[in-house]
Amino acid sequence: MFETPAGRLLGGDAAALERGIHAWNRVPVDWDMMEEAQVYAQPRMQTTLGHPVEVSGRGTFFGKSLRTLKLCPTDMEGWWFERTDLPDSLPVRCSIRNVWTTGAVVSNIVLRSGSPHNYIRMAEHMISLRMGLGIDNLLIRLESGDPPLFNHGSQNLVEALRGAGTRPVNRPARFVTVRERVTVANRGGGFLTLAPADPARPLLAIDAAVDFKTAIGRQRIRLALDPEKFAYGAVARTNSTVMKMLYCKTIGLLFADIRNLGYSIENLLIAGRFGYWNKPLLVHEGKSLEAVWHRTTLDLLAAIALIDEGLFVGEIISYKSGHSLDVEMIQRIYQESLLTPLVPAGF
Numbered sequence: 001m002f003e004t005p006a007g008r009l010l011g012g013d014a015a016a017l018e019r020g021i022h023a024w025n026r027v028p029v030d031w032d033m034m035e036e037a038q039v040y041a042q043p044r045m046q047t048t049l050g051h052p053v054e055v056s057g058r059g060t061f062f063g064k065s066l067r068t069l070k071l072c073p074t075d076m077e078g079w080w081f082e083r084t085d086l087p088d089s090l091p092v093r094c095s096i097r098n099v100w101t102t103g104a105v106v107s108n109i110v111l112r113s114g115s116p117h118n119y120i121r122m123a124e125h126m127i128s129l130r131m132g133l134g135i136d137n138l139l140i141r142l143e144s145g146d147p148p149l150f151n152h153g154s155q156n157l158v159e160a161l162r163g164a165g166t167r168p169v170n171r172p173a174r175f176v177t178v179r180e181r182v183t184v185a186n187r188g189g190g191f192l193t194l195a196p197a198d199p200a201r202p203l204l205a206i207d208a209a210v211d212f213k214t215a216i217g218r219q220r221i222r223l224a225l226d227p228e229k230f231a232y233g234a235v236a237r238t239n240s241t242v243m244k245m246l247y248c249k250t251i252g253l254l255f256a257d258i259r260n261l262g263y264s265i266e267n268l269l270i271a272g273r274f275g276y277w278n279k280p281l282l283v284h285e286g287k288s289l290e291a292v293w294h295r296t297t298l299d300l301l302a303a304i305a306l307i308d309e310g311l312f313v314g315e316i317i318s319y320k321s322g323h324s325l326d327v328e329m330i331q332r333i334y335q336e337s338l339l340t341p342l343v344p345a346g347f
Contacts, residue, residue: 236294
């Protein structure tokens with residue numbers, strides 16, 4: 001597993017991909033957890049929350065406002081958002097079909113359905129939990145399109161959903177994979193590869209690596225996804241550079257999308273060229289892996305959650321990827337009809 005970094009190129013430049021693979025091969029694995037791999041139980045019934053629960057925090061894009069999410073059980077299949085301030089709008093499903101943009105200034109996945117007003121920004125830190133916690137059906141009610149920020153990634157959401165428990169839905173859970181190994185790449189050498197699952201050992205195996213020209217540097221982890229590992233990594237904060245922080249506090253004040261951002265030194269990981277400006281989290285063997293954990297749990301898995309036919313299983317290799325490339329991959333596999341149901345061995 002992970003020996004073949006690339007498959008059929010669906011998008012991007014072959015020469016840039018080749019450079020990216022050479023760079024990826026030089027990044028050491030900081031933490032390999034594949035020996036702890038747990039296969040998914042199949043077959044099983046779908047689940048939803050045991051009871052509603054609320055979580056509040058200051059707004060992501062309007063930091064002076066308190067924002068509340070109400071996480072609700074539902075018999076609708078999939079994850080849905082309902083804007084309570086837009087009573088005439090239909091719920092927005094977590095689906096690649098409803099991705100509006102990945103952000104021009106602030107990188108984030110924005111979902112929208114119908115009216116341009118019926119949007120949800122920074123959706124990734126919510127929808128990633130669909131993959132990480134294995135809750136199949138959920139309705140998230142919001143007061144606006146601006147969700148709350150938390151000081152430790154999505155830890156508050158993880159704790160709320162776990163505390164609410166689950167109940168079964170009378171519908172079998174569905175699992176999907178890709179028909180073949182496929183890759184998308186960007187001009188900077190970043191790439192994302194998805195590969196088919198082994199029906200005899202269904203799991204979601206991830207090899208994720210980042211490479212920043214800051215104190216974050218090169219980080220790489222390998223794991224098979226399970227709720228415990230997701231909960232561990234979900235505390236990781238979005239990372240930012242000192243220069244970007246200064247831009248937001250100066251020139252950025254001229255722009256509406258930036259001047260009211262709720263980011264702070266508490267809920268961001270701020271990296272300078274040679275060191276961090278605040279205390280990094282998720283230290284393993286003396287090295288903080290917070291940036292790669294955030295990339296894996298709250299960014300990459302959010303894009304995988306946009307696959308609405310079922311829970312994705314298979315192999316993922318991510319190197320220097322981001323929201324735009326992640327979303328491009330999901331769009332490409334839909335355009336080429338590359339998804340296929342996973343049939344467990346023996347069935």
